Amino acid sequence: MEQYHYIARMDESERKTVNLHEGIESTVAIMRHRLGSNNRRPEIILKKLFGTIPNIKCYAGLINQVFMALLSNAVDAINDCSAEQLRENPPTLEIITAMAGDDRIHISIHDNGTGIPNAVIDQIFTTKRVGQGTGLGLAIAHQIITERHAGKLTCTTQTQVPNTGTTFTIELPINQIAYSEPTQSTQSSKQSTPPLKANTSAIK
Ligand SMILES: Nc1ncnc2c1ncn2[C@@H]1O[C@H](COP(=O)(O)OP(=O)(O)OP(=O)(O)O)[C@@H](O)[C@H]1O
Ligand SMILES: [Mg+2]
Numbered sequence: 001m002e003q004y005h006y007i008a009r010m011d012e013s014e015r016k017t018v019n020l021h022e023g024i025e026s027t028v029a030i031m032r033h034r035l036g037s038n039n040r041r042p043e044i045i046l047k048k049l050f051g052t053i054p055n056i057k058c059y060a061g062l063i064n065q066v067f068m069a070l071l072s073n074a075v076d077a078i079n080d081c082s083a084e085q086l087r088e089n090p091p092t093l094e095i096i097t098a099m100a101g102d103d104r105i106h107i108s109i110h111d112n113g114t115g116i117p118n119a120v121i122d123q124i125f126t127t128k129r130v131g132q133g134t135g136l137g138l139a140i141a142h143q144i145i146t147e148r149h150a151g152k153l154t155c156t157t158q159t160q161v162p163n164t165g166t167t168f169t170i171e172l173p174i175n176q177i178a179y180s181e182p183t184q185s186t187q188s189s190k191q192s193t194p195p196l197k198a199n200t201s202a203i204k
Contacts, residue, residue: 015058017056018060019055026064028071028095040079046093056105074168077114081113081163088163109168110166111166115166124139125138141153154168
């Protein structure tokens with residue numbers, strides 16, 4: 001519920017022009033303790049392959065929330081690997097940023113964890129899941145990217161080939177203004193963005 005209220009409260013004043021690499025770095029710093037070695041595995045190797053991307057005017061707090069959801073799932077998936085898998089393949093997280101054409105950017109987060117089983121994959125972006133965790137991390141992340149930023153959130157994953165793992169890719173249009181600026185009295189042709197609505201019955 002906390003997340004839902006947070007998203008619903010967002011308005012134009014929350015949009016800031018930011019360097020997304022700084023958002024990634026600060027999110028990584030917050031969860032740095034989860035990357036360290038433990039009694040089951042060595043430290044997770046973090047590779048950052050940052051391309052040249054422009055600053056973007058976005059709901060920066062929400063975008064950081066998406067980074068956090070994806071990175072924390074990636075660490076969970078690595079932690080869920082068997083001791084043997086962890087011994088054979090050093091646990092690795094890769095964050096790649098790049099331009100996609102002239103007008104969009106891609107941010108990919110790859111892990112060599114368990115992969116997402118077919119039975120789960122079709123449901124990962126819905127709010128209807130029950131059972132594991134609160135299970136809303138990806139549903140909220142998907143809403144933030146698609147409804148708030150006119151972007152896309154996609155996933156490729158592999159459970160059959162060991163240690164292929166999972167990649168989530170965020171695609172964001174560089175020019176956000178055309179998509180999500182609320183209606184102004186002087187700009188009546190622009191669409192307002194309705195508040196995001198999670199399926200609250202699934203959150204209880
Ligand atoms: N990188 C990943 N590798 C493997 N499985 C994943 C990955 N990301 C998500 N999943 C699967 O998708 C499910 C849904 O993820 P989601 O973040 O929405 O919920 P959750 O992690 O279960 O709970 P929480 O609300 O605490 O995040 C996870 O439970 C997990 O089974
Ligand atoms: Mg999660």
